[in-house]
Amino acid sequence: MRLIQNMCTIAEYPAPGSAAAAAADCCLGVAGRRLVKIAVVGASGVGKTALVVRFLTKRFIGDYERNAGNLYTRQVQIEGETLAIQVQDTPGVQVHENGLSCGEQLNRCIRWADAVVIVFSVTDYKSYELIGQLHQHVQQLHLGSRLPVVVVANKADLLHVKQVDPQLGLQLAGVLGCSFYEVSVSENYNDVYNAFHVLCKEVSHKQQPSSTPEKRRTSLIPRPKSPNMQDLKRRFKQALSAKVRTVTSV
Numbered sequence: 001m002r003l004i005q006n007m008c009t010i011a012e013y014p015a016p017g018s019a020a021a022a023a024a025d026c027c028l029g030v031a032g033r034r035l036v037k038i039a040v041v042g043a044s045g046v047g048k049t050a051l052v053v054r055f056l057t058k059r060f061i062g063d064y065e066r067n068a069g070n071l072y073t074r075q076v077q078i079e080g081e082t083l084a085i086q087v088q089d090t091p092g093v094q095v096h097e098n099g100l101s102c103g104e105q106l107n108r109c110i111r112w113a114d115a116v117v118i119v120f121s122v123t124d125y126k127s128y129e130l131i132g133q134l135h136q137h138v139q140q141l142h143l144g145s146r147l148p149v150v151v152v153a154n155k156a157d158l159l160h161v162k163q164v165d166p167q168l169g170l171q172l173a174g175v176l177g178c179s180f181y182e183v184s185v186s187e188n189y190n191d192v193y194n195a196f197h198v199l200c201k202e203v204s205h206k207q208q209p210s211s212t213p214e215k216r217r218t219s220l221i222p223r224p225k226s227p228n229m230q231d232l233k234r235r236f237k238q239a240l241s242a243k244v245r246t247v248t249s250v
């Protein structure tokens with residue numbers, strides 16, 4: 001869903017892939033911040049917008065209108081570095097007889113992202129059943145590089161209408177190789193923050209492979225000095241005059 005209330009603390013961004021979005025990315029680059037792009041996906045009504053808004057503003061606002069796919073930004077501190085984070089809220093995934101139906105807008109968001117939050121609601125078993133397929137779909141759109149994903153089970157406060165045991169979510173996330181968080185967006189900010197924080201950390205590490213000890217060691221090995229242009233010209237002249245000398249002496 002789309003936030004009705006006007007949020008002055010959140011900068012709204014154009015659709016990913018558009019020229020304006022590229023310009024926005026560029027600006028962040030100029031500011032010298034590394035950028036982490038996160039897409040939030042899941043079935044309709046699981047609390048995707050509520051989750052994004054909670055993460056960005058610390059507030060839970062109950063009233064939203066249907067999601068038009070907004071992109072928001074904020075900065076976070078990860079291991080002493082300030083990162084710019086863009087969070088893309090997406091329309092709810094539809095399910096048809098022959099499986100998932102992800103529109104082109106959603107696919108574009110997933111392709112654009114460096115990491116994905118897959119959300120389901122513990123009050124909606126069908127939203128939980130989508131997780132495996134959604135995860136597969138996300139990885140298929142990023143063939144060749146395993147995208148960091150966190151699975152979030154939302155609405156933990158609604159105990160009386162619970163349909164999914166969080167243990168199931170934990171097990172599934174384990175099988176998929178993802179982190180798992182059970183949260184109540186309405187009641188707890190810290191869990192929401194932690195879910196995004198873990199994801200940002202994973203992306204940050206992935207973006208800096210050169211900081212691994214192995215790479216650092218190789219970068220310390222001195223490379224042979226390449227000859228400069230002056231040196232090359234001198235050697236070329238030497239070789240030429242030697243050749244001329246040989247020719248004249250024949």
Ligand SMILES: Nc1nc2c(ncn2[C@@H]2O[C@H](COP(=O)(O)OP(=O)(O)OP(=O)(O)O)[C@@H](O)[C@H]2O)c(=O)[nH]1
Nearest residue numbers: 001044045046047048049050067092155184185186
């Ligand atoms: N009790 C409770 N309600 C929540 C929680 N999170 C979201 N909601 C409510 O669930 C409803 C749906 O939340 P949204 O954030 O709009 O869900 P969405 O996934 O963005 O929905 P779509 O835009 O249709 O895809 C809203 O009425 C929220 O107030 C939660 O943790 N607890």
